Structure formats: C-alpha cells, structure tokens
Amino acid sequence: MPHRVLVVDDAMFMRAMIRDILVNSGAYEVVGEAANGGEAVEQYKAVRPDLVTMDIVMPQMDGIEATREVLKVDSKAKIVMCSALGQEALVIESIAAGAKDFIVKPFSAEKVLKVLDSVVAG
C-alpha cells in the first residue's frame, strides 16, 4: 500500500516536481498539498498523512515553525525538510525542531526516494 504524503511548498512548480517523483515511484501517493505553514497544519489535521515534505522558506509561517506546530498536533509526525543549497543552519534548526530528515534542491528522484524510504523505515 503506498505511503501517504502531504507536500508543502509555496511554489506550485516544486509541488509539481515532488508530486511527479512520488507518483512515479509507485510507493507513495500525494494526499494533500499546502502552500504555507498555516495551511500545512490544517491539511495535516485533515488528511493525517504518513509523511510530510516541508519547504523551509515560505511566506507567513515558515517551515520550521510549521514543523513545530505539526508536531504539537501529532508528536509522531514524520517531516522531511526541503532545502535549497546553502541553508545548512536552517536544516540543522529544523532537525532540532523535530524534522526527521531533509532533501536538497535540485532534486534527483533517486535521492528523494532514498531519503523518504529511510524515514519511513526509521
């Protein structure tokens, strides 16, 4: 049964890319999308995914705060941060806030799936 994923990114472009990678793998399905932190929390409550991909830099509520808020809703949430190059400090902060892992743009399908598989297994 495919794992259910909530995709959070303010760029439609990125969401489309991630969606395609997930759907083509056969092992994941996208059950919700959100364009900012606030929506991410609402969507999480509504669809209760197995996994969340979370962009870090977003308007209104950023990915790190959204991670905290989602973990308040579900302390077992598995959140994977999507970071652009050069954001190591923010990634580290995200993991300290409770994110389980991260992927780096530009994405390679293979890499993304490897990280998601690892989080699902862990």
Add this chain to the structure above:
Amino acid sequence: MDLAKYLDLYLTEGREHLSLMRKGLPAQGQVSAEGVNDLFRHAHSLKGMAASMGFEATTHLAHQLESLLNLWRNGQDATPEQVRMVVSAVDVLDSCLDEAERSSSDVVLGASVEKVVAALQDSAGVPGEEENPPALVPPPSSPVPAIPPEASPSRSRLKVAIDPAFPLPAARLMVVYERLRSEIPECVMEPSLEKVQREGLRAAAFLLPAEGPLKELARTVKDMPDVASVELEQAEPSTTRPGSGASLVQSLRVPAEDLDELRAMTSESLYRLNQFESSLSMEERRRHHFWLESERAHLNRLFDRVLAMRLVSFGALVDRLGRTAREVSGRLGRPVRLEVSGADERVDRGLLERLLDPLVHLIRNAVDHGLESVEDRRRAGKPDEGVLKLDIHRESEALLVSLEDDGRGIDAEGVRQAAVERGLFTPQEAAFLDRPHLLNLLTAPAFSTRREVTELSGRGVGLDVVRSAVESVGGHLEMASELGNGSRFTLVIPSATTLTRILVFGWDDSVRYGLPASQIRHLYSLASAPLVWSGDRRFLQAGEELLPVLNWRPGPVGREGVGLRLVAPDRDRILLVSKIYQGERVVIMPWGPPLEMVSEWMGGALLATGEIAYILDGRVLVQREGE
C-alpha cells in the same frame, strides 16, 4: 527526470516572482523591512526552481541576488547604487527566462550573468557566500553527556564519513546522530555538532556503549542517504584506570530550581523585548521589524529549549502506577490489567510530580471501588479480569490524562437522591442537575463519608483531593460514567508552562481578557454577521451557518461588537465581545485560590503593556452551556 514538462510552470511562476520583485523595488526611497523579506523570498524561490531545472547561470545570478538581499534583511541599509544593481539583475534574470523559453537553456547568457554577478558582489562589499548568519546550533534535546571520551575506554566508536559530493554534511551527520540516539540515548557525537558545522567537517565519530546491537546499527547507518563510509571500532576491554570503571556519567544533574530560574530569566528577556518594541514609534518598529522578529524567534527557541530540559517521559510514572494497581488488586483478590497508551508523551517534570498523587488515588479507587468483585463481574457477563486504561495525549493547548475502568459505573440518580437527603439541594433544584453536574458533586467535600459514597458510586474518598490537585496546576477534572459499564476520569491540564499565543479582547476599557488563539476559529464583526433569535436562543449568522451564542458575558456588547468563534467538538459557539486588542505570546500563570476553583479561568498573563489579562478556557465555556 524529464524537465521539459516543467518548463511552462517554471516560466509562469518565475516571471511572477520577477514581476513582484519589480513592484517591490521603489524608484526612490527605502524599501520597508517586510518588503525586503518579500524580495528575498522571491529571489530564493526563483533560485530553487532554476536549480531544479538545471539552469546554472540563472541559479548563480539568483543566488548572488539573494545574498545581497540577505544583507539588507540583516539590517544593512540599501544604497541607491545597490537598488539599481538589483533592478538590473532582475532584468537579466528576465532575459534568462526568455532564453530558457527559446532554447531550453541559459548557457548563452553566461557572460552577461557573470558581469552582473561581479557588480553585485562589488556593491555588496562582501563576497556573498554565507546565505544566512550561522544560527547557534541548539544543543541536543536531552542532557549533555559530561565525560570526555578519553576517560572511558570501554566505549565503541562508530566513525561515519559523508559523501564528499554532498553539500550539507553537518546536517546529514545530525540526522545520523538523531537516529543513533533514538536507539541509544546516551550516544555522544565527537567532535560536537557545533564544531562540525562551524569548521565544515565531513566526518564524525559516535560513541556507543561497549555492548549492544552495534553491527546492526552500523549497517543501518551505512544504508542512510549520503553516507560514504562507516567504520566500527569495537571497545577494548576495560584497562586499568583506577575509579573509572563503573562511573559512566551520561547526564548532568541540574537542580530543578536552577532550571526554573533559567526559565524565569528567559521569559523576562522576552517581556523586555516586547516592552522595548512597545516603546518604539511605528516607523522605528517598521524599520527594525526583521531584527525584532528574529530576536523574538530566537528567544522563543531559547525558551522552548529551557522548557524541554525539564521534560520527562510520562512512562516514568507508569511503573509506579502499575505497582499501585497490582498492590490493591492483590490485596482484594481482584485481577486487574492496566493498559497504558501515550507513555512516550513528554511532560514537564514539575507537572509530572504533581500528577502522581491524583493518579495513584484514581487507580486505587478504580480497583477498590470501581471494579466489582469477580462473582459480580461473572454475573454481569464481564471477564474476570478488570481493565484499567490509562491514556495521555495532547489536544490543542492542553494535556489530557485519563483513566478508564470497565467496572460498575456511577449511579447518577443515586447521587441526586443523596444530594437532596443531605440537604445540599431542594428536590426542585436537584431535578435540574444534569449528568455532568451530578458526577461532579462526587468531588465535593460533602460527599466524603466513605460508607455513603461507596454505596452510591463505588468511589471512596479522595475525589475532592484529585480535583484540587488538578486545579492547582490550572486544570480541571472531567468525569464520564455509565451505570454497569464503567467510568472515565480525565485530568485536563492546560499548557501553563509554555508560551501560548492568545488573542486579547474585552468588554470595557478597564479590563483585558484573553483566549488561546488555538481555541478561536474565526472572528466575526457584528456589523456584517447579524445575530438572530430562534426560540429563546441567540445565534450568529455566519454565511450559511447558524452558530449558537454563549450566554456568558461579563459586560454588554453593542452593535460594533465582535463574535469570537470558539472551536467545539460538536458545534462551534460564539462568544460576544466588545473590543479586540491584539494577539500576543504569553505565559499563562494559573491562579491561586480561590479563583483556581472556577474552571473557566485558565489563569492570568502579563501583557507587553504591563497589564494583566484574564485568560479564559473556551472549552470549559462551551462545555458549561451544554447543548
């Protein structure tokens, strides 16, 4: 990955970002702090998309632009020359997008991009390498191990090196560290994560105990993404070092009072920041907006970390409670099974200590008085073994601890009768008592003589003790029961020790009230969302919905009032208020007696203005008015 299909999306979104950037750059004058933030985000998003499409020149330029904007974000003034540079960079980015549309590549623009990049770097005055100022790497979330590795020869070392081509090695090592720590909490990373990040190291060693599933762990780590190599050095047998044998200190003992003081100091820093901000003019506040926000965020994180140090897993209580259950069960010859869920939930240490007594009481009562004798259970068709379910979980701003039993339940009607007999109510008054009230009566001191209570409810003394213990931490006790089937007691404890986001409002100018923002779904202005009567109840018309209005109100509300839509499990309710002030993050302090007995008040909070706000608990307001 076939990128051609994303080209349209890339162009559309990319052009939107560029157009918004142009609008955000003034012909003259300064850009506001929020405006700079927006510019930064646009450049950042464009960079991410260009990188994903493989457009290197575009990515490179967007990155440089982002670095310059970041300097503005960090407080550096934007010189007119820099603004001009940004505008021309945006133009070049536009032509990169055009070129991408034409030929699906941006290589041909490489040279012009380089020129702009060089100009950007010059005008910034610094080569824009660091994207964000390196954040302080937070310490690991459980106590820091104190012994330096050389002093403990009986540890194994797992050496992990990250793929040289991977751009974020420290972050990757942190993920490995957290993974190892989830199995082995006392694992230590050497050198520290902070050092790894600071010095750009690509490998680290993880110290593990001598015994354990080490080979398996090594294999798991080897399989993790971007890990190039893993080497396990098994522990050597303990060499002779006098006194070092048994004392593997894995955590620091810190007096709880020290942590309390740390918490108070951090909380005060936050208040001072709020006070400082209040003292600024609107213009000054705007100018320093970004710095103020990031300072506040930083202090909030500091506060959260200090609180986290006091967190202990609820499982620490479970052993003790299990023992209590077994004691009483053995003494009475009643077989009992205790099922626990949520033992992983982490709770403030002080709170945990205060919960121990009430929970012990509840468990004793459940086994002694709640559960029937084995014969009675057989007669009722229940299995011999009684079941107690202990659960702890969080719901919005509160912690819920509940104990449920499948025993004889509470005879609510009997309670009603006894209340009349005892002269607490006249028969007419008693007729109006609904179920929750009747159950609540059992916690009143008047119902404390053992014999009578046992006959009625199967509950011994101690419920009033449980209730006052919960209310002393700002919470309340909820009871549910079904005659013959069992009862459930829930301790509802609001998060009084963390910062809660509240909305401040009031009914007149003299007193401020607050509600946790998480309890408010929406605000309605009475000017546009009218109130209607239906029977003898008032409702607020919110679009298609009719929401019941709470009767509770300390003052009159006129036509310019506001309706706060409170989240409720069945149907949201409306609280009418006269005026809305602001939103704030505050620490809610539970009241002392006698207000602590009145459960719709969560506590008080000190606002940035120095006033005290009386914080309500919307859940209780909703529950009180029933349906």
